[in-house]
Amino acid sequence: MHQMLGEIGVSTIDDLFKDIPDTIRSKAGLAIPPKMSEMETRRHVEGLLSRNLSTRDILSFLGAGVWPHHVPAAVDAIISRGEFLTSYTPYQPEISQGMLQAMFEYQSMICELTGMDYANSSLYDWSTALGEAARMAARVTGRDEFIVPHYIHPERLSTLKVFCEPADIKIVEVAQDNQTGSLDLSGLKRKLSEKTAGVYLEYPSFLGFVEGSCEEIAQLAHKNGALFVVGSEPISLGVLKPPGELGTDIVVGEGQPLGSHMNYGGPLLGIFACKGDELLRQMPGRIIGRTTTQDGKQDAYCMALQTREQHIRREKATSNICTNEALLALAAAMYLSLLGPRGISGLCSTILERTKYAMEQLRKVRGVTAPRFDSFHFMEFTVNFDKTGKKVSEINDALLGAGIQGGLDASKYFSELGQTALYCFTEVHTHRDIDMLTDKLRQVLEA
């Protein structure tokens, strides 16, 4: 160290901090605990974590934006490799081909799944992707209203507002039928105008029902010169008609189900895809392209269309995003490769079958309506308890006593639904799990 200080021409390390004015120099050191050994640290942090009951310790039926799925061991193994894990944004493509190619594959697979032309290599999460989509729609159309459905995920709506407010984009709500969930098309027609930049729909919806009139909605939007923006949970697109076939201009979604753990809600994976070259030029986020080496001898990958991005365009960029969710996109690419077309279709069958079984069993419990909406559902559906005379919060309390985490209390977001909870059923829930839920519910409700 002395040799290094000598080379610099100072005598102590402190000399290197002498330019910090004395009035702002910290004298007392940091007010945090002293260092711990790896063993002590591990014992301490694992001790804290042991106070959590994970969804492996209890039986959970929560979905609502982050969903319980089995993550194949191969995915976790590969994304833990230091070559991927400890790399930065691939600013030097020649030494970063692995991540670049994986991102190109991710973009390609997202396009296959959604039926869109272009996908970026990730945004933070669905909610911020939606915010970016609304702003992009406003930029492209030069308009300032963005239409959203009534039964939108409340946290997504809140995020959307934070993205739209400074751009002076007004959020306009359109009703959904409170029996079927279908978007009120005449209401939509009334609210569409020359101000409408985009129409947004969740497909499947936040409450699990699936809109059947997407094509008509797309046509109405387009007839008014607005873009049609669809938000999707990606596993569902293994069985549902892809948004790209419904007239969608921009797809956003949450990629967590594609090989990433729930992690108490983060990090997540924002999916963003679009159609057509005009929209491509306005897309936020990093995009990876395929090219060759300068000698033309090797295929190669690098960042493309960087002139949209903040490090080149600064305040004129399409978004401020820099750090994204590349590692989760890599997990998604692996996950979709492992499942393939038949695997994802099979997974959808399992989920549909579990969902159907759960509806049938829950319906048998006295006073329970499942689903609350008369519609086709995927993976999630609302369960109404009005006829039981009990509140969702009371029911969930009682279930928790029996080691079950009930569905999300939707009544606190949508009071018109009465005592309604949003339940989620995936491949991780066996028939026995579902039977246990219905047995306990019966005990709770009939007590």
Next chain:
Amino acid sequence: MELVYAQARWDEPLIIELSQRGKVGFHHPSSDQESENVLEAVPPRLRRSTLPSLPEVSEIEVVRHYTRLSQENFGVDLGIYPLGSCTMKYNPKVCDLIAASHKIQELHPYQDLRTVQGILQTLYEAADFLAKIVGMQKITLQPAAGAHGEYTGVMLMRAYHRDKGDLKRDEIIIPDSAHGTNPASAAMAGYKVVEVPSNSQGCVDTEALKSAVGPRTAGLMITNPNTLGIFECKILEIAGIVHDAGGLLYYDGANLNAIMGKARPGDMGFDIVHINLHKTFATPHGGGGPGAGPVGVTSRLMDYLPVPTVEFDGTKYYLEYNRPKSIGKVRAFHGSAAVILRAYTYILLHGKEGLETASEVAVLNANYMAQKLRKIKGYSLPFGEGVPRKHEFVLSASNLAKETGVTALQVGKRLLDFGVHPPTVYFPLIVEEAMMAEPTETVSKQELDAMINGFEKVSEEAYSKSDQPKTSPHSTSVTRIDEAKANRPKTMQLTWKMGARSS
């Protein structure tokens, strides 16, 4: 120590090119009964008519493919990564090990609070540690990245001024040396960006700042040390100028690794601070993300923080949504918990002494490297003559470029051959042929010397008219890439379905 490097060269096909009809790499539990019927029960108008064209490969094929790709990728675990402003330090493995527990991975964000007291305590304490390190009153852990933190911070500024009934403030001042995310975030939050020049010392020109501020100033966004690695020694004067004009001071925490335990942004007059956990607190950057960008504020901005905040009532931890002046949500759920958990673990491992030592060694390494490199023919260290750098410095290769035609870009490409990730090139914009280097505290002197030798070798090659710098890299998985081709409409290919439109 001689640097040698040979990256794997697999010429790995796309995974779709490995596809063979009928293969399935992974089976989830199959449906218990009537699976066909279940699919047929999907209303025809909603049903997908053809399966998505995803790869049909076995599990081992997927594992081999992505393992090979990993071998064509470079990370801190493989070698020196002095990418300026990115703080590519060693990411302790124990942080990843702890984060692999089902006690975090399989937690749902809407679980009953009684079942998540452990993670809530972790988040609460992480926020507390971060607040103390930067000298802020309260922290939101929600932002997903540095730029997201910036956007959140500028929205807090906006909420503050509006709450005060001050609607005229529509400008944010940003130095010309700032990260590109600063002006982009300010513009996204609805502000006009006013750029102030740097003076010959590479610091904010306070006279220019005085004439830039006024009743339209919402705030100033700045890093300290700045992107030249120079501490803005007039920071108190700068803060005074901005505050006197009614504006707020925003601290871009990308360069926090320089000053832990030495000076706190809160003591410099900053009102809002974002912290890049994937930089200073060593959470792995994952090839571009995830990161996390917690934002800290002084007491006068606390009310505007996003919901929910993590609170403790003396017996239990909880999420507080009842914050009437909050800007709302900047993302879904409560933040990137798995990233914050790693940063929390990192802070405990290092403790008060360890974090301060980290900053000291980072600064020592940067200054050592800067002094050695500036003496090599072709390189110079513009701005701030005689001023110590902090955690990073900006070298200029402009003499080399003028005298030999070898540019900063080419120096960088040649460094790849030695297994050294080059510094950030062509940034900041105020330095010609800029190479912004941040060695961090986790490189050894041997590695620094080897890296310095690498720079020296490139200089020798350039002046001896060797072809090497202009034809490099040679030892990476691909040779110099044709990036223009990736951007030309006729040859652009952004998915495998596109194919090259023409070759």
